Amino acid sequence: MIELIKATAREHLAVDGPNLSLRAVARDIGVVSSAVYRYFTSRDDLLTALILDAYTDLGDAVETAEQAVPRSDFAGRWQTLGRATRNWANANPPEYALLYGSPVPGYTAPPDTVGPASRVVQRLALIMRDAHAAGELAAPPHQRLPRPLRADLTALVALPEFGGTSVAIVARGMTAWTLLFGLISFELFGRLTNGIHDYEAYFEHQWRGIAGFVGLP
Amino acid sequence: MIELIKATAREHLAVDGPNLSLRAVARDIGVVSSAVYRYFTSRDDLLTALILDAYTDLGDAVETAEQAVPRSDFAGRWQTLGRATRNWANANPPEYALLYGSPVPGYTAPPDTVGPASRVVQRLALIMRDAHAAGELAAPPHQRLPRPLRADLTALVALPEFGGTSVAIVARGMTAWTLLFGLISFELFGRLTNGIHDYEAYFEHQWRGIAGFVGLP
DNA sequence: TGTACATCAGTGAACGCGCGTTCACTGATGTAC
DNA sequence: TGTACATCAGTGAACGCGCGTTCACTGATGTAC
Numbered sequence A, B: 001m002i003e004l005i006k007a008t009a010r011e012h013l014a015v016d017g018p019n020l021s022l023r024a025v026a027r028d029i030g031v032v033s034s035a036v037y038r039y040f041t042s043r044d045d046l047l048t049a050l051i052l053d054a055y056t057d058l059g060d061a062v063e064t065a066e067q068a069v070p071r072s073d074f075a076g077r078w079q080t081l082g083r084a085t086r087n088w089a090n091a092n093p094p095e096y097a098l099l100y101g102s103p104v105p106g107y108t109a110p111p112d113t114v115g116p117a118s119r120v121v122q123r124l125a126l127i128m129r130d131a132h133a134a135g136e137l138a139a140p141p142h143q144r145l146p147r148p149l150r151a152d153l154t155a156l157v158a159l160p161e162f163g164g165t166s167v168a169i170v171a172r173g174m175t176a177w178t179l180l181f182g183l184i185s186f187e188l189f190g191r192l193t194n195g196i197h198d199y200e201a202y203f204e205h206q207w208r209g210i211a212g213f214v215g216l217p
Numbered sequence C, D: 001t002g003t004a005c006a007t008c009a010g011t012g013a014a015c016g017c018g019c020g021t022t023c024a025c026t027g028a029t030g031t032a033c
Helices: A002-016 A022-029 A033-038 A041-065 A072-091 A093-100 A111-117 A119-133 A147-157 A167-188 A199-214 B002-016 B022-029 B033-038 B043-067 B074-091 B093-100 B109-116 B119-133 B147-159 B166-188 B201-215
Strands: none
Touching: A002 A022, A002 A093, A022 A033, A022 A041, A022 B093, A022 B147, A041 A072, A041 A093, A041 A111, A041 A119, A041 B119, A072 A093, A072 A119, A072 A167, A072 A199, A093 B119, A111 A119, A119 B093, A119 B109, A147 A167, A147 B201, A167 B201, A199 B147, B002 B022, B002 B093, B022 B033, B022 B043, B043 B074, B043 B093, B043 B109, B043 B119, B043 B147, B074 B093, B074 B166, B074 B201, B093 B166, B109 B119, B119 B147, B119 B166, B119 B201, B147 B166, B166 B201
16 A cells, blocks of 8 residues: 555646645545545655655666676676666656656755665765775876865765765766766756757766766776 | 736745745735736746846846956956856846746747847857857867757857857867856756855866866967 | 816726645455455 | 454544635736827
């Protein structure tokens, strides 16, 4: 039943956006609206469940795809990670908008979404770390950093998924991470409708381009 | 009066997000809800006016800032363009979300928003074109492109603001454009809350980093 | 200077609809002895 | 095999609220002669 509610709610996301109507979901299932309260304590609770599911689904899809590539094919792993993320987003646009679109007004995601939310970027970091460990990651040029930014980045280098790299590498990894979701958002939110027609080719090219920027072969 | 309605509606955007309530706006102004219909034929019409205003406001801010930099200081113009865009977004988060967040369900922007919507990217292209014309834009490495993508990019190179550059340069310009709004979205939509504390320093560094990628000095 | 008329901003009531959440409840199913 | 009880999914009515849009209207202001 919980699954049925969530599935129906997901369908509604596609039409109404994040202003999910609990009553409409109940109506679709053929149940009275108060019945939903047996399974979710509130509308926000249902929304949170959907968000968590979506993060998990995306994380699984990306990890599965990336894991199928030979470990030492860093460029291949990189490309696969990007492609899997984009594919998931194209297969689940409303979920993507829920996760990476504008925040729902009046709703704040509970702290237990943080973990699942960072699986993609962690995976991305892992590829760079592995390439770095194998000596196949070109070192970015040295750049001066203001002290507070250096502090932030230093803390990130200390994380296990970035461990052993450098502040400059982490910064470029974050550039790529930002670009990844920027590319997908532009595609799904209609920024490319004037100019680009072959979205897939465009994405593949842009994503490959940034691989060079982060130092991958 | 039109201005008063729009100003009040803007305040509501901040609280309720894009689900703007015409009645709430009227209530705030101290007028009966039907009175608004004298000035806007529908809720969507009001929303369109807000979007157009926002694009214009952003475009003005960016152009004014960028124009104040000496024409031959390409890196300075680049940095200023990015900074002005970010500053505007930080000063007007709800408007930014309206323009660059997830699309409002059930609403499609009319075609006359296209022009104002592309002022920032046009400006960005202009800087690259000027730098290229001055011989100060490093040529990106040659990359093979699938035919449909090459066709798309070739059409873009023909636009006046990109005229005289190359397919590879346009592609990198689009990377930067995507990154610009990706960086701002991540900041405003809360993707950086774990890890980055000094948003401004972070942005400045990332944006300068991508300048090198597009070939600027 | 005064009257007649047109313009126009805003009113108020209504239509028909939606929403989240609560609460006491029914009625079927399962369990224990 | 049969009775008594507990569990639990779902009901239905209600609360109090919101919304966009329509329509005939009032009443003030401006204009023409």
